[in-house]
Amino acid sequence: MFDNLGKKLQSQFRTLTGRGILSEKDIDNTLKDIRLSLLEADVALPVVERLLTNIRQEAVGQKILSSIRPGDAVVKIVHDNLASLLTTQQGLSAKEKLLNPKTTPHIIMMVGLQGSGKTTSTVKLAKWLETHQKSKTLVASLDIYRPAAQDQLEIFAKKNNIDSLEIIQDEKPATIAQRALAMAKKNDYHYLLLDTAGRLTLNKQLMDELRELKKTIKPKDIILVLDGLSGQSALPTASGFHDPLQLSGALITRMDGDGRGGAALSLTAETGCPLWFMGVGEAADKLEIFDGTRIAGQILGMGDIVSLVEKAQIASDEDDMAEMEERFKKGIFTMMDMQKQIRQMKKMGGMKEMLNMLPQGLLPQNARQLQNANLDDKIFARQDAIINSMTPAERIRPDIILARRKSRIANGAGVQLADVNRLLKQFITTQKMMKQAGKMNQTDMMRQLQTMKGQRHLGIK
Ligand code: GDP
């Protein structure tokens, strides 16, 4: 039933716009604008070229939502590509990697060019660690080359109630690092943050010193501090540090400035190094977890179009929802309706993530159990597959699904018989509720549905 309606709407739109997939001409025209946009955001040229080639390949022949302009669809594809490049990191996230250290002190070495924001960021990170986890952090400056660099760290740390290693004149960086480590061990610090010296440009002496420090001090993490406004030079800087040191993450500073964050993109594209943090101001609390989607929007500078396309996508979802509500009111509920619900849940990232977003204090007892129950969002995918394995007749009248049909469906979906049974049971309960729904007022009904949907999908009785 739904399929027919969908097809009808689609064909209507198709006659309106006269096209259902992206043509090469649409793509080429839009990519020209996007190329400019990326260059203006100071994304390094080789990165721009590589990106556009990939995006072009992906966009050719892609189906587009019928209610939007083809060019806008390309912008959205580009945006999503940038966002995923900036967010899907092979490594662990900053929280996973840095919080709850297995061994203490967890040593973090901050590296980067002079003026990139290392000293400031060292204190910011110490502050961040203390806020996210009751921890004791010691910071120490190994920058003996720049006058007053050590004092700068000490002063900024003190101002923010972070402990810093006492300064002894004329000590070599390696000696300072050893002394800091001994001090951190003796006084049970959880973290030791080493602020290293930088140079105006990459040079061998700087790298040799850092490499030597890495060998002797064995930091758990090396974080590159990169100036968000560094433009084209971000590319050689990124690989200049990554190749010899194998960075574990990056912190991009000055994301509060005029720059559009092209440096961030050049860095991930070149090294694959995960972007952990962004500095958004000079004060010690101006450090945030890196937000790839937001930066993708900034880089592209076409936020209006992206949100327009998103709205169109949401509207098409909402049309579906409104349709479904109408049917509920009439007491109609089939497997197709259930499948829509499941897909909606899947799209929302599943229950687990939703629960994780809530503050702990707000969660009811059983929800917290859920959170710990190692919930598997794959459950939605499995349920979706089960319904896909049903014949159209079975989807409309699941009561005809008896033993032999059940095995066939289980085989087809690659699941256990018990999974099919569970889904059918869940369906019957939901359907029963739908039958009563006509008598209820609509808000009550939707609320009950929401609660039940959540619990049932999670297999809670
Ligand atoms: P270092 O030479 O790498 O140690 O750099 P510093 O930490 O001394 O920072 C250089 C300048 O950049 C200082 O004036 C900082 O206040 C400023 N700075 C650092 N991070 C940020 C940031 O995220 N936003 C802004 N606006 N300024 C920053």
Ligand code: MG
């Ligand atoms: Mg410094």
